[in-house]
Amino acid sequence: MSAGCIFCRIIKGEIPSKNIFEDDDVLVFHDIHPIAPVHFLIVPKLHIESLASAKHSDQVLLGKMLLLAPKLATELGLEGFRTMINTGREGGQDVFHIHIHVFGGGANLPKT
Ligand code: 5GP
Ligand code: ZN
Numbered sequence: 001m002s003a004g005c006i007f008c009r010i011i012k013g014e015i016p017s018k019n020i021f022e023d024d025d026v027l028v029f030h031d032i033h034p035i036a037p038v039h040f041l042i043v044p045k046l047h048i049e050s051l052a053s054a055k056h057s058d059q060v061l062l063g064k065m066l067l068l069a070p071k072l073a074t075e076l077g078l079e080g081f082r083t084m085i086n087t088g089r090e091g092g093q094d095v096f097h098i099h100i101h102v103f104g105g106g107a108n109l110p111k112t
Contacts, residue, residue: 002047007097011045021072025061028072037105038076042068048098051087069102078104 002008009015010029017029020040031039042065048054054062066083073081081104086092103109 002097005047005095005097007043007095007099008047011043020076021068026065026068028068031101031103034103036082036103036109038073038078038081039101039103040072040076042072042100042102044098049096050093050098051085054098065100069100073102073104076105080104082109 006015010017011027017027019027019029021028024045026042026044028040028042031041044058044061044065046058046061048058069081069083081102084101084103085098086094086101
């Protein structure tokens with residue numbers, strides 16, 4: 001838990017979210033500003049600032065998060081999806097609590 005972190009507050013239930021999946025380690029919820037018909041965030045309950053500050057001891061947790069992407073995408077009816085982890089200000093990260101974006105559901109995702 002990190003004071004003032006918006007995702008820690010969502011995990012604590014202080015801010016409402018549209019949850020897709022939850023267990024002891026992870027919360028998955030829909031992005032509040034989706035950039036595709038389906039756009040959700042896979043967020044660990046442990047406050048890790050970014051991929052750049054993840055440690056060797058986070059390896060299993062990060063693997064678990066990654067493997068949730070295809071499982072949940074399939075459950076939500078996506079035939080394909082894109083994953084994205086923004087890291088650092090220059091990497092487009094706005095919320096400094098690591099998360100995997102998963103989005104899809106549209107035929108015209110930009111080819112970047
Ligand atoms: P970043 O730019 O850090 O990779 O992505 C942060 C994402 O969190 C953005 O896509 C933004 O829309 C989403 N987000 C920010 N605040 C909230 C919130 O309070 N609720 C939800 N569901 N998503 C949020
Ligand atoms: Zn946090």
